[in-house]
Amino acid sequence: MNRSDETLFDPRIADWLEDDPYAAPQQALDVVLAALPSIKQRRAARVPWRFLDMSSPLKLAFGAMAIAVVVGGVFFLGPWRPATNVAAPPTASPLASQSAVTATSSPTVAPVTGLPGTFAFRREDGGGNDVFLMQPNRSGLVQLTTDLQRDGNPMLSPDGARVAFERREDRAGNAEIWIVDADGTHETAITQTAEFEDWPSWSPDGTRVMFTRGTIARGAVVTMEIVIRDVSADARLLPASADEVVLRRDVDPAAPPGTNAPGFAPTWSPDGSLVAFTSDLEGENQLYTIRIDGTNLRKLTTAGATGRPAWSPDSSTIAYQQNRVDGCVWLVDASGDHSRAIAGDHCTDGPVAWSPDGTKVAWAGGSRGAPIWAVKADGSGLQQLTTDGVYGDLSWGRATAP
Amino acid sequence: MEQQQLVVQAAAGDREAFASLAASYVDRCYALAYRILRDPHRAQDASQQALLGAWRDLPTLRDPERFDAWLHRLVVHACYSEARGTRRWNNARVRVLPLSNVDPDPANSVADRQALEDAFGRLSPEHRAVVVLHYHLGYPLTEIAATLGVPVGTARSRLHYAVRQLRTVLDADIVSAAAIEERPA
Numbered sequence: 001m002n003r004s005d006e007t008l009f010d011p012r013i014a015d016w017l018e019d020d021p022y023a024a025p026q027q028a029l030d031v032v033l034a035a036l037p038s039i040k041q042r043r044a045a046r047v048p049w050r051f052l053d054m055s056s057p058l059k060l061a062f063g064a065m066a067i068a069v070v071v072g073g074v075f076f077l078g079p080w081r082p083a084t085n086v087a088a089p090p091t092a093s094p095l096a097s098q099s100a101v102t103a104t105s106s107p108t109v110a111p112v113t114g115l116p117g118t119f120a121f122r123r124e125d126g127g128g129n130d131v132f133l134m135q136p137n138r139s140g141l142v143q144l145t146t147d148l149q150r151d152g153n154p155m156l157s158p159d160g161a162r163v164a165f166e167r168r169e170d171r172a173g174n175a176e177i178w179i180v181d182a183d184g185t186h187e188t189a190i191t192q193t194a195e196f197e198d199w200p201s202w203s204p205d206g207t208r209v210m211f212t213r214g215t216i217a218r219g220a221v222v223t224m225e226i227v228i229r230d231v232s233a234d235a236r237l238l239p240a241s242a243d244e245v246v247l248r249r250d251v252d253p254a255a256p257p258g259t260n261a262p263g264f265a266p267t268w269s270p271d272g273s274l275v276a277f278t279s280d281l282e283g284e285n286q287l288y289t290i291r292i293d294g295t296n297l298r299k300l301t302t303a304g305a306t307g308r309p310a311w312s313p314d315s316s317t318i319a320y321q322q323n324r325v326d327g328c329v330w331l332v333d334a335s336g337d338h339s340r341a342i343a344g345d346h347c348t349d350g351p352v353a354w355s356p357d358g359t360k361v362a363w364a365g366g367s368r369g370a371p372i373w374a375v376k377a378d379g380s381g382l383q384q385l386t387t388d389g390v391y392g393d394l395s396w397g398r399a400t401a402p
Numbered sequence: 403m404e405q406q407q408l409v410v411q412a413a414a415g416d417r418e419a420f421a422s423l424a425a426s427y428v429d430r431c432y433a434l435a436y437r438i439l440r441d442p443h444r445a446q447d448a449s450q451q452a453l454l455g456a457w458r459d460l461p462t463l464r465d466p467e468r469f470d471a472w473l474h475r476l477v478v479h480a481c482y483s484e485a486r487g488t489r490r491w492n493n494a495r496v497r498v499l500p501l502s503n504v505d506p507d508p509a510n511s512v513a514d515r516q517a518l519e520d521a522f523g524r525l526s527p528e529h530r531a532v533v534v535l536h537y538h539l540g541y542p543l544t545e546i547a548a549t550l551g552v553p554v555g556t557a558r559s560r561l562h563y564a565v566r567q568l569r570t571v572l573d574a575d576i577v578s579a580a581a582i583e584e585r586p587a
Contacts, residue, residue, distance in 0.1 A: 008561050013568050014537050016518045017437055024432030028446045032424050032453045036417050039454060041461050148458065150451075150483060168483050216526075368443050 039148070109387040111137040112374075117356040118399035119372065120154035120163055121364060122392040129392075131165045133182060133399050136362075136374070136385060144184045153199055153308070153351070156182065156397030157206045164190075164200035164209050164231075177211050179231065182399045190231055193240045199265050199308060204272045207232040212264045213240065222251050226266050226275060228292075246275060246294050265308040265351070268292075271315040274334070278305045278320065287320050289334065300336040307366055308351035310395075312377070313358045321363060323347040329361060329375065342379035346370075353396035364391035409466040412457070420460070423469075424453050431477050437534040438481040440523060448480040455480070474539070475549050478531045485527035517571040529564040532557055 115136035122129050131154040133142040144163055145151045154165040161182055167189075168175040175196040180187040190209065191197045200211045209231050215223040227243040247264070266277035274289045281288070287305035290297045300318070309320040317331050319342075327341025329352060342361060350366030355374075362374040362385070369392050372385040405426075411419035431449035439445050455476050463472055522530060528550075535541040535549060547557040 008536065008565050010565060010569060010572075012514065012572055013518065013533070013565065016515055017534065017537050019515075020433070020436055021442075022429055022433045024428045024449060025442075025446055028432060028450055029425060029428045031450050032428070032457075033421055035450075035454055036420065036457055039458050041413075041415060041458055148455075 109371075109384050111139070112383055112385050113137050115355065115360065115374070115385075116398075117396055118156065118160070119353070119362070119391075119394060119396055120156050120165075120399075121372075121394045122152040122154065123390050124369060131163065131180075131393075133163070138386065142182070142184060144180050144182075145178075145187065151178075152393045153395075154393065155201055155395045156399055157202050158204055158397070159206050160398040160400035162206075164202060164211075166198040166200060166211075168196075168198075177209065177229070179209070190229055191240070195240060201266055201268045203228075203268055204270055210246070210266055210268050210275065212266065213243070214263075224249050224251075224264060226264050226277065226290075246292060247290055247297070249281070267309055267311060269311045269315045269334075270313055274315070276300075276309045276311060276318045276334075278307065278309060287318065287332065289318075298336060300332050300334075301339065305330075306349050307363075310352045310354040310361065312354050313356060317377075319352045319354055319361045321347055321349070321352055329363060331361075331377065340379070342377065343373070343375045343382055346373050346382075346384075350392055351394060353394045355396055356398050362394060362396055364394040365389065366392060368392070405469070406466045409460070409463070409469045413460040413463060413466075415461075420457050424457075427473060428453065431473065434474060434477050434534060434538065435481050435484075437538050438478065438527065438530045439484055440519065444481075444484045448477060448484045451480040451483070452476040471545070471549050474535070475551070478535070478550060481531065482527045485530075514572060518568060521568050521571040525564055525567060529560050529567075532560045533564045533568070536561055 117136065118140075119134050119136060121132055121134070123132055129150040129152055130143055130145045130147070131151045132144060133156075134140060144154070145165070145167075147167070150168040151165050152168070154163045156163055162179050163182055164177060164179050166175050167178050174194075175198045176189050176193070177191045177197045177200045178187060178189050191211075193213075195213050195215045197211050197213050200209050202209055207230065208228050210226060210228050213225045213227050215225075225248045226246040227240075228246060229238065229243050246266075264277045264279045266275045268275060272292070274291060276287065276289050278285050278287055280286075282299075284304055285306050286299055287301040287309055288297060288299050301320075301322070303324060304322045305320040306323075307321045309318045311318055315334065317333055319329065319331050321329055327344055328347040329343035330339060330341050332339040348363060348365045348368070348370045350364055350370065352361055352363045354361055354377075358377065360374045360376055362372060364370050364372045369390040371387060371389045372391050372394060373382065374385055375382045405423070408419045408423050412423055428449060431452050432445055435448040435452070436442065436445035439448060452473065456473055459476075463469065522533070525533070531550065532546055535546045536543075541549065543554050543557050543561065546561070547554040550557065552560075
C-alpha cells in the first residue's frame with residue numbers, strides 16, 4: 001500500500017476497517033440497471049482544443065472573458081427571472097402520473113376508501129428521491145418534483161395549495177428548503193445558504209415555515225437550530241440572519257457522545273403555540289415540546305421517541321414512533337401525560353401523520369421506503385394501505401390545487 | 403472488453419457498456435460507502451446514487467483513465483449526502499457491550515472495535531472519508547486531495563485529526579484494560 005505518511009498509519013484501524021463487507025446486495029445493481037433508461041445523460045461541454053494547451057493564467061483570462069460575455073448577455077437580452085425559480089416538472093399532470101400508480105401498486109392490498117385528505121411523501125423514482133401527492137385510496141398521484149437530488153419530508157400547507165420540502169444536493173451534501181405548488185408548478189427555494197436546512201413544517205396560517213438549520217465549520221456540525229421563515233405572499237428570499245430562532249444548541253466538543261450535536265425533527269402545533277420535536281438533546285432521542293417564543297422546553301418521554309412527531313388537529317395529542325416490546329406507534333397528551341401505544345408492529349424510523357379529521361394516524365418509511373400503514377387513534381383497525389414499500393417521509397393534509 | 407473502452411462507450415450512451423461497468427464496480431462502491439457510513443442500507447443507497455450519477459455525468463468525464471478516482475469521488479459525495487440526512491439518528495445505533503466481553507488483547511478486542519465504531523461515528527463524513535480512502539484504498543494524501551477536490555494540506559489535517567481521535571479511544575481502552583487487570587481481587 002502506498003502511504004505517504006507512515007505516522008498516520010495504525011494497524012488497529014486498518015484491521016478494523018478491513019473486517020467490513022465487500023459485496024453489495026444484488027438488488028443494488030438491479031436498482032441501478034432498472035433506473036438507467038429513465039435518466040438522461042448530460043451533454044459534455046465542448047472545449048476548444050487550443051484552450052487545453054494554454055497556460056493557466058491564459059485559461060483564467062479567457063474563462064473570465066467567457067463568463068463576462070454570458071452574464072452580460074443574460075443581463076441585457078434575457079428576461080429577468082428570480083434565480084431560485086425553476087421550470088415546472090414535465091410530469092406534473094395528475095393524469096400523466098396516474099399510470100405510475102397502476103404500475104407500482106400491488107393488487108394484493110385493495111385500495112382503502114373513505115379516508116379523508118391527501119398524503120404527501122417521498123418516493124424513489126430511479127433518478128433520485130422525489131416528492132408526490134396521493135389520495136389515501138391510491139388515486140390521484142401527482143409527482144411534484146423530478147430532479148435528481150434527494151427531495152424529502154414534504155408537508156402540505158394548511159390551505160392545501162403548496163408543499164414545503166427539503167432538497168439534498170448530491171454533490172455538496174447540503175440541503176435547502178423549497179416550496180412547490182400542489183400541482184407541481186412554481187418550484188422555489190426559500191433558503192440558499194451554506195448551512196443545511198431540513199424538516200420544514202407550516203404555521204397554522206400558512207405564512208411561515210419552520211425548519212431545522214445545521215451550521216458546519218471545518219467539516220463538522222457546530223450549531224443546530226429550529227428557525228422560522230416568513231413565506232407570506234410578499235416575502236422575499238431572505239438571508240439566514242433574518243430567520244427567527246426558536247431553539248439553538250452549540251456543539252460542545254467536550255460533551256459525551258450523542259449530546260454534542262443534537263438533531264431536531266420539529267412539527268408546528270395546529271393551534272400555533274407549540275413545537276413538538278424529537279431530539280437527542282440528552283443522548284437518547286426523546287419527544288419534547290417548546291413554545292414558539294423559545295421558552296418552556298419540556299421533555300414528554302423518557303423511553304425514547306424517533307422520527308418526526310405529528311399533532312392531532314385539536315393540538316391536544318402528539319403521535320410518534322418508538323419501537324419497544326410494548327408498542328411501536330404511540331400517543332401522548334400534549335401535557336406529557338397518558339402515554340399509550342396504538343400499534344405494536346410495522347415500525348419504521350419515519351415520521352407519523354395524523355389525518356385531517358383526527359380519526360387516524362398513518363406512517364410509512366423514513367431512511368428506507370416502506371408501505372403506508374394507518375390505525376385509528378384509539379388503536380383499533382390497523383390497515384395496510386399499500387403493498388409496495390416505496391413510501392417515505394409521510395405527511396397527511398388536504399390538497400387544493402391553486 | 404477493456405475497461406477504458408467500456409467507459410468511452412458508456413459515455414456515448416451505451417447502456418449495456420455501462421451495465422458491464424456497474425456490475426464490475428458495484429461491490430467496490432458499496433465497500434467504500436459502507437466503510438464511511440457504517441450502515442448497510444445507507445451504503446446501498448449511496449452506491450446506487452453514485453452509479454446513477456456516473457451514468458448521468460459520464461459524458462463530462464474527459465479522461466477515461468481517471469474513471470476509478472472519479473467514481474470514488476461520486477461515492478464519497480453520495481456518502482456526504484446520506485450522512486447529512488441521517489446524522490441525527492446515528493446515536494441510536496451505538497451498542498453498549500457488557501464488561502464481560504472485554505478482551506485483554508487490545509489489538510483484537512471487541513471493546514476496541516466498539517470503541518473505534520463509536521469514535522468513527524462521531525467523526526464528520528469528511529474526516530471519515532479521508533480515513534477510508536487512506537486505509538481502505540491505500541490512497542496517498544495527494545490522491546485523496548485530488549479525489550475529494552481539496553488541497554493536500556486539508557487532506558493531511560483531516561487525516562491527522564481523524565487518526566488522532568481514533569487512537570485516543572484505542573489508547574484509553576488499553577489504559578482501562580490495564581487498570582482492570584491490576585485491580586485487586
